[in-house]
Amino acid sequence: MPTLIDRDGRVDDRWVRMPEAVGSLAEQSQAAGATDGSASAAIGQGPIGSAVASPQGVSGGVDADGPADRLVAGSDWLARRDAWLALLQGADGRVRVGIELSPDEDPAAFAADLDRFSLIAIRFPRFTDGRGYSIARELRQLHGWRGHLRATGDVLRDQLFYLARCGFDQYELRDDQDVARAIAAFGDFSEAYQAAVDRGALFERRPGTDAVRA
Amino acid sequence: MYRYDPIDQRLVDERVAQFRDQTRRFLAGELSGDDYLPLRLQNGLYIQKHAPMLRVAIPYGMLASRQVRMLAHIAREHDRGYGHFSTRQNIQFNWPKLEEVPDILAKLATVQMHAIQTSGNCVRNVTTDQFAGVAADELVDPLVWAELIRQWSTFHPEFAFLPRKFKIAISGAVVDRAATQVHDIGIQALENEAGETGFRILVGGGLGRTPAIGHVIRPFLPWRHLLTYLDAILRVYNRHGRRDNKYKARIKILVKDRTPAAFAEEVERVWADLADGPGTVPQEEVDRIAAQFTRPTYRRLAARSPTLEAARDADPAFARWLGRCVSEHRQPGYAAVTLTLKQTGVPPGDVTAEQLDAIADLADEYGFGDLRVTHEQNLVLADVELDRLHVLWQALKPLGLATPNLGLLTNIIACPGGDFCALANAVSIPVAKAIGERFDDLDYLHDIGELDLNISGCINACGHHHVGHIGILGVDKAGEEWYQVTIGGTQGNSAAIGRIIGPSFARAEIPDVIVRLLDAYVGLRADADERFVDVVQRVGIAPFKEAVYAHAD
Numbered sequence: 001m002p003t004l005i006d007r008d009g010r011v012d013d014r015w016v017r018m019p020e021a022v023g024s025l026a027e028q029s030q031a032a033g034a035t036d037g038s039a040s041a042a043i044g045q046g047p048i049g050s051a052v053a054s055p056q057g058v059s060g061g062v063d064a065d066g067p068a069d070r071l072v073a074g075s076d077w078l079a080r081r082d083a084w085l086a087l088l089q090g091a092d093g094r095v096r097v098g099i100e101l102s103p104d105e106d107p108a109a110f111a112a113d114l115d116r117f118s119l120i121a122i123r124f125p126r127f128t129d130g131r132g133y134s135i136a137r138e139l140r141q142l143h144g145w146r147g148h149l150r151a152t153g154d155v156l157r158d159q160l161f162y163l164a165r166c167g168f169d170q171y172e173l174r175d176d177q178d179v180a181r182a183i184a185a186f187g188d189f190s191e192a193y194q195a196a197v198d199r200g201a202l203f204e205r206r207p208g209t210d211a212v213r214a
Numbered sequence: 215m216y217r218y219d220p221i222d223q224r225l226v227d228e229r230v231a232q233f234r235d236q237t238r239r240f241l242a243g244e245l246s247g248d249d250y251l252p253l254r255l256q257n258g259l260y261i262q263k264h265a266p267m268l269r270v271a272i273p274y275g276m277l278a279s280r281q282v283r284m285l286a287h288i289a290r291e292h293d294r295g296y297g298h299f300s301t302r303q304n305i306q307f308n309w310p311k312l313e314e315v316p317d318i319l320a321k322l323a324t325v326q327m328h329a330i331q332t333s334g335n336c337v338r339n340v341t342t343d344q345f346a347g348v349a350a351d352e353l354v355d356p357l358v359w360a361e362l363i364r365q366w367s368t369f370h371p372e373f374a375f376l377p378r379k380f381k382i383a384i385s386g387a388v389v390d391r392a393a394t395q396v397h398d399i400g401i402q403a404l405e406n407e408a409g410e411t412g413f414r415i416l417v418g419g420g421l422g423r424t425p426a427i428g429h430v431i432r433p434f435l436p437w438r439h440l441l442t443y444l445d446a447i448l449r450v451y452n453r454h455g456r457r458d459n460k461y462k463a464r465i466k467i468l469v470k471d472r473t474p475a476a477f478a479e480e481v482e483r484v485w486a487d488l489a490d491g492p493g494t495v496p497q498e499e500v501d502r503i504a505a506q507f508t509r510p511t512y513r514r515l516a517a518r519s520p521t522l523e524a525a526r527d528a529d530p531a532f533a534r535w536l537g538r539c540v541s542e543h544r545q546p547g548y549a550a551v552t553l554t555l556k557q558t559g560v561p562p563g564d565v566t567a568e569q570l571d572a573i574a575d576l577a578d579e580y581g582f583g584d585l586r587v588t589h590e591q592n593l594v595l596a597d598v599e600l601d602r603l604h605v606l607w608q609a610l611k612p613l614g615l616a617t618p619n620l621g622l623l624t625n626i627i628a629c630p631g632g633d634f635c636a637l638a639n640a641v642s643i644p645v646a647k648a649i650g651e652r653f654d655d656l657d658y659l660h661d662i663g664e665l666d667l668n669i670s671g672c673i674n675a676c677g678h679h680h681v682g683h684i685g686i687l688g689v690d691k692a693g694e695e696w697y698q699v700t701i702g703g704t705q706g707n708s709a710a711i712g713r714i715i716g717p718s719f720a721r722a723e724i725p726d727v728i729v730r731l732l733d734a735y736v737g738l739r740a741d742a743d744e745r746f747v748d749v750v751q752r753v754g755i756a757p758f759k760e761a762v763y764a765h766a767d
Binding site: 127128129130131133134135137141142156158159161162163165166188189190191192193194195196200201202203204206 | 219221224225228229232236249252253335365366368369370371372373374375376441449452453457487491492493495496498499502
């Protein structure tokens with residue numbers, strides 16, 4: 001089980017990843033009429049990869065019954081936006097939705113809906129896929145996202161300093177990561193040269209010009 | 215030389231601590247090889263054919279004598295007594311023990327050196343003109359901007375895991391000595407009509423598998439926008455560069471796929487949200503960095519030196535060296551001297567610990583304690599008094615640093631090649647050696663004139679063969695080492711990619727191939743001043759191809 005942390009320690013995680021929708025919306029409406037509750041044939045093509053056929057067969061998370069905090073694949077939000085909006089409307093605050101973006105998704109596609117989300121997660125399928133850092137910065141600095149921003153996937157302590165600088169504030173550590181060492185890694189560097197989300201460029205803060213010589 | 219302030223020093227020290235712990239975890243089995251790989255690459259550490267290889271950064275090629283002495287120490291204590299200067303103004307050690315590398319980095323940190331981001335899919339060492347700050351044709355001194363870019367790129371949190379490596383070069387002179395046209399980003403500093411400093415920005419140049427000349431996407435970028443604009447380019451690349459195929463992952467592929475115009479538009483769109491934002495460079499920072507650079511305290515000297523002229527007239531060998539290895543300086547009475555690391559029989563760019571110590575002393579004695587590394591694997595003492603050139607030359611000769619072949623055929627640029635590098639298809643150093651031995655007649659070399667010969671052991675083109683007037687590329691044909699020859703490449707202001715002349719050759723044939731190319735050139739040239747590469751551009755490759763392949767069997 002991955003451990004969720006922020007820079008101060010472990011964080012309780014009540015968010016549940018929703019299975020992605022199975023098949024097209026049309027197929028879902030059709031299957032809604034089926035009485036045996038069987039999953040329809042087509043497997044959803046979610047960007048996260050392991051699309052799971054919903055055991056309920058159709059609704060895949062948009063039911064009023066279910067977890068209070070639902071983490072939805074970004075592509076699923078876009079594909080079934082009306083259904084998700086209807087869920088939020090009808091649930092009247094009892095259900096919260098967050099989205100989890102894969103590295104090839106465009107944050108701009110979600111910009112208009114930011115006030116619907118209670119969490120945004122960005123996935124790193126492998127820590128060497130650095131697209132999530134740019135997505136994070138755009139969400140924070142271009143689109144004004146102020147809620148929690150969570151790094152998920154292949155998250156090792158060696159990336160935490162950079163992730164924090166790019167605007168993440170929650171981190172779903174890979175299973176094998178030592179939590180205490182991870183917390184310490186936020187302090188790997190005591191300063192930073194370039195402007196990012198967490199602070200401006202060093203040249204705005206730099207004191208005098210004392211030279212250092214061997 | 216840029217002097218670190220306490221923050222610069224602290225960041226390097228913290229990086230050593232971070233890498234020391236990562237290495238400890240790897241050696242203890244707490245970090246897998248796959249997870250350690252990208253981390254060690256970003257600290258310059260390759261696992262190579264025979265041993266780990268450590269690439270130490272020499273930011274924009276500038277070194278102080280105390281740093282040179284530390285490099286000598288490391289070569290002696292942690293390696294086999296030598297180092298290798300690369301084609302990107304770095305130095306490489308081929309034999310360090312992996313478990314000693316954190317200690318090596320700690321020692322380097324005591325002289326304000328490091329191996330940060332010298333490899334890996336991140337922004338690499340920014341390179342520049344070896345005569346930056348002293349060249350007679352300089353428009354804008356690139357050193358301050360190179361240091362500004364170095365800081366911006368160091369531990370940049372958004373761009374540590376790009377699709378692929380990223381190389382930036384900056385030039386500030388009329389003649390481009392930094393090969394800006396064949397870099398991922400090439401920056402040409404200039405002044406506009408109003409006297410404001412700005413930059414011409416090129417993107418998508420590069421050598422390697424698919425060589426390309428960079429495209430100008432911004433003819434004039436005002437200086438204060440430099441860092442935000444670089445952020446915009448890198449963000450477009452980070453988000454959209456290919457990650458599915460390592461051989462199509464450089465920015466040049468993205469620029470080509472989008473078309474340069476569309477790519478430029480995308481950059482401008484991203485930049486529109488960053489312009490005038492927090493990364494905008496204030497005048498105070500430019501002034502601060504400039505003040506952190508030590509500058510030579512030049513003496514007021516006459517522009518001409520009778521001492522020098524008398525020595526030149528008396529000694530033809532000295533005159534020859536002057537003509538090839540000494541360059542004009544903007545300060546009257548001074549010159550920039552190139553120390554060539556291209557002695558026949560020695561791998562290009564290699565230098566022993568003893569040579570390094572001697573060079574440090576020479577830098578102190580003749581060069582205000584500073585030294586530069588060129589991307590052609592030579593060294594430069596940039597501020598030598600004209601009066602003292604003869605004495606310096608006499609000191610350089612026994613050290614093997616005065617071979618007067620700069621710009622000539624035997625000033626070969628070669629990658630380490632198959633003797634060292636796991637990527638290579640073929641050896642390169644023995645080819646360089648064979649050519650050097652075949653063409654050791656200096657009179658002949660001078661008659662042939664300017665000729666860049668570059669050798670790469672594989673398609674990754676670390677020897678920059680694409681932009682050699684003659685390029686040699688090691689290829690693997692049916693499991694054997696063969697060599698493809700190109701001609702007509704150039705770096706500099708009108709960069710061009712060399713063209714293959716025909717089927718590849720066995721290694722033993724290469725010196726003869728060069729002979730035939732040169733014989734053809736001598737036969738075709740309009741006069742002794744027309745360079746080899748100019749003849750190729752004038753007549754095309756067909757006559758050369760014929761000369762090489764049509765020899766009687």
